[in-house]
Amino acid sequence: MAELQSLEDLGGAIESAAPEAPVHVQKLDAHGRAYATGKRKDAVARVWVKPGTGKITINSKDFTAYFARPVLQMILRQPIMLTDRDGQYDIVATVAGGGLSGQAGAVRHGISKALTHYEPELRAILKKEGFLTRDSRVVERKKFGRAKARRSFQFSKR
Template sequence: MAELQSLEDLGGAVGTAAPEAPVHVQKLDSQGRAYATGKRKDAVARVWVKPGTGKIVVNKKDYAAYFARPVLQMILQQPIMLTQRAGQYDIMVTVTGGGLSGQAGAVRHGISKALTYYEPELRAILKKNGFLTRDSRVVERKKFGRAKARRSFQFSKR
């Protein structure tokens, strides 16, 4: 066996290869849809994505009728607009729990995850913008001996 004179010789002798990036595969159900669950506060959204005309249905209603405030509609469309996939997918959502703001965040999280299951190459851009991270902030529970979670009862000297 030849003697090694430097680290360059070691690289050639061992035959090290650059580590390959993990290969993400498409996750589809039997009907060709990508399914994901999104969560935010107390809201849970179940999202199905399939190729289509861009129709978004939330709890059997058009998303604009369900989320009447324009800010909530904008939150819903963020992952679609960011990835430039407007009008390419039909999205069907069932969402329960929480209020409208939490539900909109849950739907956004679910759409982002479902898009990555359908098109794994979109993962990098969605992750960079923070759409795949579950916002874990929830309401703090009320403690006994307190008016709310942290607020004390009013002090009375007499």
């Protein structure tokens, strides 16, 4: 430890001891793919991203066959369109649990995370739009003495 002679030395010592901002690095598996897990409601999606022609496969089906509604297809493609990476990556996802809407949200979350693992510089764009944040809203549990989570049984005077 060096001796401090003046306040200027103290300022230099503090700057050198300050931790640097975290640097995000590319995270790839042995096959050159980026992997991420996306979640929404009760759905969990495992997503792999690798360079390719833009083919999106979900549970061994084309994404247009798996998600027939155009709104769900749009939700799925949002991170790709936002980052101008349409047609550059092949995406393979397996999704389980929940309904179709939750599954589409889970795959979107997984694609966003996997893109940041492949290209860390995309993190700022996706984070600003909120695609890296896990939507933690889930269905409230049913309580005893109630018809549903909050609804009471119908009152009967007689």
